[in-house]
Amino acid sequence: ETFSNTEDGDLTDIEILEEDIIKAIGGLNMNSSAGPDGIPAKFLINTKDSIATPLKLILRKSLDEGKIPDLFKLAYVTPIHKGGSKLKPEQYRPVSLTSHVMKIFERVVKRNIMKHLIEQNLLNPGQHGFVPGKEY
Numbered sequence: 001e002t003f004s005n006t007e008d009g010d011l012t013d014i015e016i017l018e019e020d021i022i023k024a025i026g027g028l029n030m031n032s033s034a035g036p037d038g039i040p041a042k043f044l045i046n047t048k049d050s051i052a053t054p055l056k057l058i059l060r061k062s063l064d065e066g067k068i069p070d071l072f073k074l075a076y077v078t079p080i081h082k083g084g085s086k087l088k089p090e091q092y093r094p095v096s097l098t099s100h101v102m103k104i105f106e107r108v109v110k111r112n113i114m115k116h117l118i119e120q121n122l123l124n125p126g127q128h129g130f131v132p133g134k135e136y
Contacts, residue, residue, distance in 0.1 A: 021056055021108060025051075026048070028045055028104075035099040036074035036075065039101060062105070074098075075096040
């Protein structure tokens with residue numbers, strides 16, 4: 001079972017599986033630039049079967065200790081021109097390059113939380129956005 005649940009349906013533990021990590025890695029954009037941790041998506045994608053276990057250990061330790069390594073919390077923020085005059089600051093939007101490892105972690109945790117919400121019938125039946133199979 002993926003979760004250890006209390007009687008009131010609380011999510012008390014998240015199990016990280018290699019399969020979930022491999023699936024999350026598969027969702028990365030191969031051409032995406034590396035974030036501050038310097039780990040390019042291409043590396044993770046090309047080594048996903050070998051790197052899944054070490055990532056599982058890192059992510060498990062992070063969850064157990066309630067700490068995220070500082071390097072994974074950093075972002076490179078760069079302005080991207082939206083169009084119009086390049087001299088006007090309002091014609092730019094910020095884009096953050098973050099850690100691909102952190103993106104994997106977020107996707108694995110999100111999947112577990114969504115599974116828990118669905119299994120425990122904790123979602124409003126009218127909720128369609130961001131629910132697998134119910135989005136329009």
